[in-house]
Amino acid sequence: QMQLSESGVGSVQAGASLTLSCVSSEYRGAPFCMAWFRQRPGKERERIATFYTGTQSTSYVDDVKGRFTISPDRSLQMNNVEVEDTAVYTCAATRLQASHRDCWLEYKYFYWGHGTQVTVSS
Numbered sequence: 147q148m149q150l151s152e153s154g155v156g157s158v159q160a161g162a163s164l165t166l167s168c169v170s171s172e173y174r175g176a177p178f179c180m181a182w183f184r185q186r187p188g189k190e191r192e193r194i195a196t197f198y199t200g201t202q203s204t205s206y207v208d209d210v211k212g213r214f215t216i217s218p219d220r221s222l223q224m225n226n227v228e229v230e231d232t233a234v235y236t237c238a239a240t241r242l243q244a245s246h247r248d249c250w251l252e253y254k255y256f257y258w259g260h261g262t263q264v265t266v267s268s
Contacts, residue, residue, distance in 0.1 A: 148173040150237050150259035157265045160229055166262060168220035168237035176242040177201075179249035182214075182222045184233035185261075191236075195222060196249040205249065227266045236261040 154166035166182070177200030185191040195216040196205045204216055209230075215223040220237060238255035240248050248254040 147171070148239055148257040150239065150257055152235065152237050152259045152262040154235075154262055154264070156263055157267065158227060160227060160266055160268050162227055162266075163223070163225045164227065164264070166222040166224065166235055166237075166264070168222070168259060170220060170239070173239070173242075176244075177246075178242050178244045179240040179246075179254065180216070180220050181238050181249065181255060182216060182235060183238060183252075183255075184231075184235045184264075186230070186233040191252075193250075193252060198244075198246050198249050200244075200246060203246070224264075227264075229266050229268050232264060232266045234261040234263050 149171040151169045155164045181196040183191050183193050194207050194210050197216045213225050237259045239257045240254045241256050
């Protein structure tokens, strides 16, 4: 069983940098996927960054590519944030023994944090 909890600065100005942390209970062994999702106001939840422990590989949606970085410690470094990045950010993890392909399937994410609000002002 894994428990996740997010934390990070809540309000920043456009152009700033911030780091969201995802603290988890002990969870190691067979490969699994970690991901950050976000839900912007009035929009559906979207997966924005993934990390697959099996190959130490990452992936990003185009909106954040080059600005956000997901790390092996599950943190999300956000650089040059934009007003459009305002959202509730949630970290999630699959069960152990996930394949790399599972990282792209939202229903494979079994463990979820409660989310943390990030507000970017102009």
